[in-house]
Amino acid sequence: xxxxxxNELNWSEWEAYDExxxxxxxxxxxxxxxxxxxxxxxxxxxxxxxxxxxxxxLLPENNYYEVRNAKPIVRLYLRQDIKPDESLSDRxxxxxxxxxxxxxxxxxxxxRPDSPVILLxxxxxxxxxxxxxxxxxxxxxxxxxLAPETSETDKQxxxxxxxxxxLKQTAxxxxxxxxxxxxxxxxxxxxxxxYSALTEEQVSKLLERINSTIxxxxxxxxxxxxxxxxxxxxxxxxxxxxxxxxTFTPATDEDIALYKDEQYPDWIRTCEKYLCVLxxxxxxLTPFPEVTVWLSNTGTRPTEDTxxxxxxxxKLLIIPSEENDExxxxxxxxLPLPPEAPKGKWETINPLMQQLNHSAYRVTPFSDSDSLMxxxxxxxxxxxxxxxxxxxxxxxxRPERPVKSYSLxxxxxxxxxxxEPFSSTIFFERSPGKISGTLEAKVQATNxxxxxxxxxxxxxTVTEVSALEKAEQLVESLIQNSKANIKFQFRQRVN
Numbered sequence: 183x184x185x186x187x188x189n190e191l192n193w194s195e196w197e198a199y200d201e202x203x204x205x206x207x208x209x210x211x212x213x214x215x216x217x218x219x220x221x222x223x224x225x226x227x228x229x230x231x232x233x234x235x236x237x238x239x240l241l242p243e244n245n246y247y248e249v250r251n252a253k254p255i256v257r258l259y260l261r262q263d264i265k266p267d268e269s270l271s272d273r274x275x276x277x278x279x280x281x282x283x284x285x286x287x288x289x290x291x292x293x294r295p296d297s298p299v300i301l302l303x304x305x306x307x308x309x310x311x312x313x314x315x316x317x318x319x320x321x322x323x324x325x326x327x328l329a330p331e332t333s334e335t336d337k338q339x340x341x342x343x344x345x346x347x348x349l350k351q352t353a354x355x356x357x358x359x360x361x362x363x364x365x366x367x368x369x370x371x372x373x374x375x376x377y378s379a380l381t382e383e384q385v386s387k388l389l390e391r392i393n394s395t396i397x398x399x400x401x402x403x404x405x406x407x408x409x410x411x412x413x414x415x416x417x418x419x420x421x422x423x424x425x426x427x428x429t430f431t432p433a434t435d436e437d438i439a440l441y442k443d444e445q446y447p448d449w450i451r452t453c454e455k456y457l458c459v460l461x462x463x464x465x466x467l468t469p470f471p472e473v474t475v476w477l478s479n480t481g482t483r484p485t486e487d488t489x490x491x492x493x494x495x496x497k498l499l500i501i502p503s504e505e506n507d508e509x510x511x512x513x514x515x516x517l518p519l520p521p522e523a524p525k526g527k528w529e530t531i532n533p534l535m536q537q538l539n540h541s542a543y544r545v546t547p548f549s550d551s552d553s554l555m556x557x558x559x560x561x562x563x564x565x566x567x568x569x570x571x572x573x574x575x576x577x578x579x580r581p582e583r584p585v586k587s588y589s590l591x592x593x594x595x596x597x598x599x600x601x602e603p604f605s606s607t608i609f610f611e612r613s614p615g616k617i618s619g620t621l622e623a624k625v626q627a628t629n630x631x632x633x634x635x636x637x638x639x640x641x642x643t644v645t646e647v648s649a650l651e652k653a654e655q656l657v658e659s660l661i662q663n664s665k666a667n668i669k670f671q672f673r674q675r676v677n
Contacts, residue, residue, distance in 0.1 A: 184225075184304070185326045188249040192325060193256060201255040203246075204302075205290070208262040209282045211236065224331045236260050264290050270315050280307035288317050354597060355481030356625045358636040363472035363503075363605065370621075370640045372471045376612050377461040377649040384650055385457045388657050392453060395661050398446045399523030402433040430526055437524035445521040453517050453660075460656070461649040463515045465612060471642070472503050475604045475623045479597040485627035488592040490575065492606055496619025498640065499584035502577070503605040515652070517660040575602065584609040595627070610642060617642040 185191070188204075196202050214236075217229035239247050239260045250256035266276050266285025274281035283301060291299040301312050301319040304327070312319040362370055380388075456463075475492060479485060494500040570576065572593035581588050590604070610617050618641050626633040 184228075184328055185322065186328055188256070188258065192323070193250060193254060195323070196254045196256075199254045199298075201257070204249070204256065204258045205261045205264070206236070206259065207264055207283065207286045209279045209286070211260065211262060213279065224328075261290075264293075267292065273315055274311060278307075280305070281311050283308050284311040284315060284317050287312070287319075288315060291317065353481055354479050354483050354485040354595075354627060354630055356485065356627075356630070356634040357478045357480055358623045358625065358634060359476045360621065360623075360636075360638040361474045361476060363474055368638075370473070370638060372640065372642045373645065374471065374612070374642065375468060375645050375647050376614060377464040377468070377652070378646055379459075379461045380457055380649055380653055384653070385454060388457055388653055389450065389454055391657055392660065393450070396520055396664050398442065398520075399525075402438050402524055402526070432526040433524035441521060441523050449518065449520050456517055457653055460515065460653055464649055464652055467514060468612075470610075471608050473606055473608060473621060473638075473640075475606070475621075476601045477604065477623070477625060478601045479595055479599070481597050483629065484597050485595040485625075485630060486593070487628045488575075488595045489589055489626045490591075490604065491587055491589045491622075491624045491626075492604060493587035493622040493624070494608065494619060495586075495622065495637075497610055497617055498619035498621070499586060499609040500588070500606040500621070501581055501584045501609065502588065503607045515656060517656050519660070520664055575604075608640065608642075612644060614644050614646040617644065 193202070214229045214232050217225055218233055219226070235247055235258070238244060239258065245259070247258040248255070249258055264286050266274070266282055267289040270285055270288055274285050276282055276285060283303070287299060287301040299318065301308060301317055302322055303309060303312075303319060304322040309319055309321070311317075360368055360370070362368065362372070364372070477490065492500060570593075573596050575590040575592045575595075578589045578591060584607075595602075604623075606621075608621070610619075618639070620637045620639050622635065622637045624633055624635045
């Protein structure tokens with residue numbers, strides 16, 4: 183009853199025989215008759231079909247039904263005349279159908295000693311009884327069996343699932359994915375560093391390097407000129423009435439004393455203080471990791487009154503990433519340049535320029551520019567608030583400092599558009615060790631049956647490193663910049 187139609191079975195395993203006779207015994211026929219009235223399920227339908235086949239065999243002109251006419255020839259017979267082997271009645275319980283089949287097979291085997299007789303079954307009951315009394319049996323191959331029948335309950339479930347799928351296809355379909363901004367991948371095993379302070383010995387050696395390379399100026403009134411400068415001065419001397427006469431003005435004693443006693447020593451002390459807290463500057467400039475949450479609506483409808491909430495769990499905080507962070511990262515740490523020593527300088531007093539610098543020729547700046555910009559900004563904000571784009575996301579309240587969660591809203595988030603990125607900077611206590619937490623993105627809308635939520639585990643390793651290498655780079659950069667600055671100052675004095 184649970185096998186495919188006889189003419190669809192694979193009989194290749196029986197090719198060693200010229201003919202295979204399939205015998206349907208009385209117990210099998212009775213069970214088939216019993217199954218005919220079971221309604222419209224598959225078993226009842228198969229039972230009625232088998233019963234019709236039996237009626238065909240019972241017609242006077244027919245003795246069998248030929249299933250296959252090629253080797254092996256397969257014929258189906260109805261044999262209700264075979265009785266169970268009585269000699270096995272003490273070992274088999276003939277009140278059980280399984281044992282009845284085994285007893286009938288044993289008796290038919292005795293009646294046909296020259297022909298192999300085999301019990302075909304897929305049930306363990308007949309197999310166990312046949313093995314017990316020494317009756318040959320063979321398991322029906324799995325490929326002969328029909329696929330499991332779908333019950334009425336299963337059919338109803340499949341129908342409801344199909345209906346649910348159809349409804350989902352006519353609704354928004356929100357998808358969420360996470361991206362590590364540092365790697366562009368979805369992996370969030372992050373690594374960062376924390377800089378430790380320089381030791382007193384390290385600071386002392388760095389100051390020695392500065393003092394041994396950048397000396398305080400000692401010559402303040404040398405009239406430094408090069409050939410080009412002299413040529414230019416001589417050229418202007420020929421027209422003193424128009425361009426004025428070049429005059430050298432030496433540095434004053436007060437300026438020299440201020441430089442030697444205050445400005446240069448103060449600069450050294452400033453460098454020392456900066457090196458002592460350099461690790462703090464480096465830690466402030468070391469970026470915290472950023473993550474982008476990408477949202478897409480791949481459904482067939484826009485979401486309405488959409489609420490997107492981004493949350494950090496564990497020991498993590500988040501804040502929306504700033505668009506100008508890259509510009510801020512360019513302003514790295516730097517030691518201050520040494521003070522410029524007072525020097526004598528050449529000056530050309532030009533009577534014509536003196537008159538042009540008179541107050542009558544000056545243009546007074548617009549004094550109320552700040553208030554004007556403020557008014558323009560207020561006007562812009564007013565226009566913006568009155569013309570909100572319903573298809574864009576807006577912060578409910580954009581946080582100004584790291585928080586556990588923040589939300590954005592959109593009146594109507596269009597479907598089948600490009601993905602929407604939401605970038606956040608992840609903050610945590612920067613101390614050596616391992617930190618873990620999760621980032622959660624949740625999307626809700628009035629026309630979504632359930633919110634869509636996705637979480638991403640985040641693992642952060644913070645390693646402590648010395649600020650010495652960075653400090654040495656700053657000192658060498660200071661030395662190079664101070665040399666370049668001296669040359670620049672010289673060109674300014676002689677031009």
